[in-house]
Amino acid sequence: MQDLILTGPALPSAMEALEKEFRVHRYWEATDKTAFLKSQTNTRFVASSGHAKLDGAMMDQLPALEIISNFGVGVDAIDLKAARTRNIRVTNTPEVLNDAVAELALALMLATCRRIVDADAHVRSGKWPNGNYPLTGELTGGTVGILGLGRIGKEIARRCQAFKMQVVYHGRTKQRFEPFPYYDNLIDMARDVDWLVAVVPGDTGTIGLVSREVLEALGPTGAFVNVGRGTLVDEPAMLDLLKSGKLGAAGLDVFAEEPKMSPEFWDLPNVVLSPHQGSATTKTRWAMGDLFVRNLLAHRDGNPLITPVV
Ligand code: NAP
Ligand code: 8YV
Secondary structure, eight states: OOEEEEEEOHHHHHHHHHHEEEEEEEGGGGGGGHHHHHTTTTTTTEEEESSOBBHHHHTTOOOOOEEESSSSSSOOOOOHHHHHHTEEEEEESTTTTTHHHHHHHHHHHHHHHTTHHHHHHHHHOOOOOOOOOOOOOTTTTTTEEEEOOHHHHHHHHHHHTTTTOOOEOOSSSSOOOOOHHHHHHHHHHHHOOEEEOOOOOOOOTTOOOOOOHHHHOOOOEEEEOOOGGGGBHHHHHHHHHHHHHHEEEEEESTTTTTOOGGGGGOTTEEEEESSSTTTOOOHHHHHHHHHHHHHHHHHTTTTTOSSOOO
């Protein structure tokens, strides 16, 4: 049996599959990480639970490392350049989570627009007999700008169309075969839409992409939904604008330093908060775990990787 380092806890189904095929070493449980890595100089396989940082320094401590299989499509925790220069392959879990993440994006849009969380609190706190909940907006007829019309972005677009919304998008490139109007400038798009939904990767190129200027362009009647990564938005600016009403509302699944965030978010009735659960359904997490393990087995058995990144 081959040795494998698992960086964080895995689902029971993935754990069972890993333990059947590999001698699994639990990195997150090691009290002395340096000693742990020193004991793994012959280890060729790393299974990343998705959030643990895997940088060049760590890769250097594992000279036999050949592959990192990431649980999740976003590989922002892994230094891909460092992996490439060391001939380390990297895989992820794309496609199988598209529907679940798109569903959560729409759930956040609906909850934010119809104030579902705040209205629920209104009922539970016994306020209803004293007066109806204030009127809300609706998705129907609105325009949504998708920042990142990729695999998940396209699923969000389809669902928005089912809600009778107009869809436009921004990315680095115009996609020839997509029917939606393209904006080459994010601020221009933000100015023209009611909803800005972000689903770009959290790599270095996207840090702070949704800047104060973008959020100001979205404005007091606009809403921002983030199911990409917390790092892509200027979080302090967003908080400031939400507090002052210069940004209408937000539905947030991801945060720059999650699970930490400013407690000031908790008091805002125009914000719906979600603990990074875009892909967190039983069905989708099972499929992700399956792909996560199959990539490792493909490499071990000398077969082509199923979903390679590097
Ligand atoms: P994808 O298919 O690669 O799509 C990414 C999109 O982002 C592409 O359309 C790309 O278009 C655009 N993009 C990339 N860099 C950009 C930049 N600098 N400026 C503007 N647009 C940029 O990826 P995906 O599978 O849809 O996943 C997207 C991300 O969603 C993941 O990387 C992850 O961070 C996040 N995610 C979150 C959850 C959750 O639980 N909340 C779950 C899964 C994924 P261009 O190349 O044309 O720019
Ligand atoms: C996961 C995600 O929650 O796939 C991604 O990029 O953000 C989510 O599906 C995470 O990566 C697993 O820990």
